[in-house]
Amino acid sequence: MISLAITNVYGPSDHSLTDQFLTDLTGVASSISAPWLLIGDFNLTRSPSDKNNANFNFSLASRFNQTIDALQLFELPLLDRLFTWTNKRASPTLARLDRAFICTGFGELYPSTTLTSGHRPTSDHTPIIATIQSKIPKPSAFRLERSWLLDPSYLPAALLAWHSVPSGDNEAAVLVAQIKVARQASKVWLRKHRSPPHLYHNCYFIIRLLDYLEEFRPLIPGERCLRDLCSQRLELYLCQRAAYWKQRAKFRALKEGDANTKFFHARASGRRRKNQIATITVDGVQLITHQDKSDAMTAYYTSILGITNATSWNFDLSTLYNSEDLQILDDLILPFTEAEALLAVKSMNVNSAPGPDGFGPACCFDQWLPGELDYLQERHPAVDGPCPVLQYADDTLLLVRAEIVDIRRLKVTLDSFAMATGLKINYSKSTLVPMHVPQDRLERIVWLLQCQQASFPQVYLGLPLSNVKLNLAAFAPLISKVDRRLSGW
Structure with a gap:
């Protein structure tokens, strides 16, 4: 029989009581030994991305994150919206105040647990719904596992x-x-x-049993051979499990090994929860079941992949x-x-x-x-040869003068490359960042390139990029991202 602990939270809106609330939360955690789900309205934010404006309290967020890290909790990502609270004004303030956290043991029992939002008819809060499940759809496509090697x-x-x-x-x-x-x-x-489902426990039991018998009498050759075979098979099983979860965790900082397998397992489960697609809308119809989503995506990519374009x-x-x-x-x-x-x-x-x-x-x-x-x-x-082009992986940074003739030449060059190679350039996903460009000329350049316009500071390769010296607030998203990577460990 599996027992769970579910705690519903309502944090104080008066932030003078926040420290006492976090202390009480730590006390509740010390009394719980079962797999734990912590869910509710915390009235606290964790990063600047949790609000739609710049009014963010770094001190409160830091204390909240430190408590979550100390309790070794993982946050369930909200799959279908960014914010859960609004002040309902003409220019509303939106914030993410409602959350759900799980401990490591809960994630191991129910690795595919997800968090979605409900309908908000009258309240200023959007209800959140945690779906506890362990079933993971297995793809029909063949994938070689490194553990087989x-x-x-x-x-x-x-x-x-x-x-x-x-x-x-x-x-x-x-x-x-x-x-x-x-x-x-x-x-x-x-x-x-294929390894039997109880291989680990059976080998472990036989080894312990024969070790116990050896304390009272010598083992016969058949018993020693059986113990050696179980030890070898158990070692192979543990190495395969370590390789299996290391491949899925996408984490290079730690080496593969049995001592790290539990960490890789938890990280892989967290990636799966974060990357899960809750719904897909096709022709105005929302698809929810795994089979419907799989069919829709297969049909779409089949229609665009493998098509040869004239060059x-x-x-x-x-x-x-x-x-x-x-x-x-x-x-x-x-x-x-x-x-x-x-x-x-x-x-x-x-x-x-x-x-x-x-x-x-x-x-x-x-x-x-x-x-x-x-x-x-x-x-x-x-x-x-030397040219003002910076490339890293699939990111390309082009530096060009804000002259109409240069912009036209750049556009012709890019279009010629697309015609020669068949690789179409998606200008809607490209970004133009001007530096000291008159507004009338900038509008014409944006019209010529048909791309998005951005400004400094912006994120490039995960780091803030700017033409002036950055203050500490510009690094807040990076600090928050590191905190989330370290959460639970």
């Missing part, structure tokens, strides 16, 4: 199927066939080697590069070597999510990659 029987079975495909003239077709047979062999292997190369490289740079471009016709491809794959994160074919970078390490790169016919990239 720890079993010594997996790779021989998968490699046997991989090498069973005969070679041919079409390297891409051979690769696709190899992936298909390896994927099917992996499914067959998994059905035969046209309407510019000359000689007009973009000087003669010396054109000599460097000769490297474009050279194929990648196997050593270069191997080095690139080995530099990848082994815990990265698998690709559309179900296989991630972990399966390539020292096993499948050597000798299997005939299908790589890509070319080396060109060496860029």
Whole structure:
């Protein structure tokens, strides 16, 4: 029988009583040993994003966050709205005052618990609804688990199927066939080697039982062999669990190991709760069930992926590069070597999510990659010359003069790139940040680029970016984000 503790909270609106309220909350926590859900109106905010204006009390938020951290609680993310309270004025003040927190034990029992909002007909507060559940929908698509690679029987079975495909003239077709047979062999292997649900407890019981018997009499060879087999199987099981949750936690600061598995489990569950989509609206109809949402998203992405767009190369490289740079471009016709491809794959994160074919970078390490790169016919990239372009991952920062002729040239260049490569540029997701630009010219530039307009300070790569010295308040969102990452630990 599972017992839960649920505490309903109504915090004081008089903040002179906040310290006493937080002290009482700590006292309540000390008397609870069961999995705990703490929910209600706290009348406190945790970060500047919890309000729609700049009137934020850092001192109260800091004391509230310190109490939550001391109690080792995790906040359930509210999936369908930003604020839960309004003062109902013409220019309303909106705030997030209603929250729900869970302890680590609660998250382990019910990892898919979610928080949504109800209807607010008359009150100034929006009711919040915590749905306690442990069922997690399993995807039908194949995904290779890095924990499988720890079993010594997996790779021989998968490699046997991989090498069973005969070679041919079409390297891409051979690769696709190899992936298909390896994927099917992996499914067959998994059905035969799936760990029993009570493996851990059974092995642990047998080891303890035989250790107890050994205190009174010597173990016979069969008993010693059984204990050794249980120890080996238990060690493999723990290593596989550690790899399983490490891959899902997306956290690189801690190493994989049994001592950290519980942390990775909790972090993976928190990511799942935060990333869950409560509803999807399609043609004015709200979809709530998992199957309806899955069908809608599958139909949408099927309609846009795999569609070839016509391309046209309407510019000359000689007009973009000087003669010396054109000599460097000769490297474009050279194929990648196997050593270069191997080095690139080995530099990848082994815990990265698998690709559309179900296989991630972990399966390539020292096993499948050597000798299997005939299908790589890509070319080396060109060496860029000096230009006012800063790039990091998929973020690109362009610096350009606020002259209409320069803006037109930039727009033509970007459109030509899209036509030549088939990669469309989404200007609605691009941002223009002006610096000392007259208003009439700025309006014309925004109209030419058809993008959003922003101002300093703004967030770039997770850090505040500004053209002037920043004060402490500008770093408040970053500090709040770090606090949330550390919450519960």
